[in-house]
Amino acid sequence: ACRALVDELEWEISQVDPRKTIQMGSFRINPDGSQSVVEVPYARSEAHLTELLERVCEKMKEYGEKTDSATHRKSYVRVISHDGTKMNLSGVKFDGDVTSSLKFACESIAEEYEDELIEFLSHEAENVKDRLCSKRTDLCDHALHIPHDEL
Numbered sequence: 001a002c003r004a005l006v007d008e009l010e011w012e013i014s015q016v017d018p019r020k021t022i023q024m025g026s027f028r029i030n031p032d033g034s035q036s037v038v039e040v041p042y043a044r045s046e047a048h049l050t051e052l053l054e055r056v057c058e059k060m061k062e063y064g065e066k067t068d069s070a071t072h073r074k075s076y077v078r079v080i081s082h083d084g085t086k087m088n089l090s091g092v093k094f095d096g097d098v099t100s101s102l103k104f105a106c107e108s109i110a111e112e113y114e115d116e117l118i119e120f121l122s123h124e125a126e127n128v129k130d131r132l133c134s135k136r137t138d139l140c141d142h143a144l145h146i147p148h149d150e151l
Helices: 002-014 046-062 096-112 114-121 128-136 141-145
Strands: 021-029 035-041 063-067 074-078
Touching: 002 046, 002 074, 002 096, 002 114, 002 128, 046 063, 046 096, 046 114, 063 096, 096 114, 114 128
Parallel strands: none
Antiparallel strands: 021 035, 063 074
């Protein structure tokens, strides 16, 4: 669930126009008449990331559960692609129980680790999934030892 959450957040960030900015800082006037306002890229701003965290778990309805035939380990995989291309859904369980439990797990992680998610995603960090889901939180300890498929 943590890895699916990070994938969705990174995809949403990538969809924002890189030229879009937001003003940050204080709108108070300094004694010299200037203001301490700076423009920062909107995509990775705290305001945008907080907004994403409030609605990203709705995307979990686009996931199903796949069981690895060799290890019998379950993982969540996207069943609806972002661009509408067909997905290979062989062996994927897709029902209300799967999506509701994934959505609940997503919401729990987003709430409990909101500060960490914003910290990692506000900078273009490498391997956010491993750093956040395995090293910082131990939510996906086993994932460090298996190869990853990209979305």
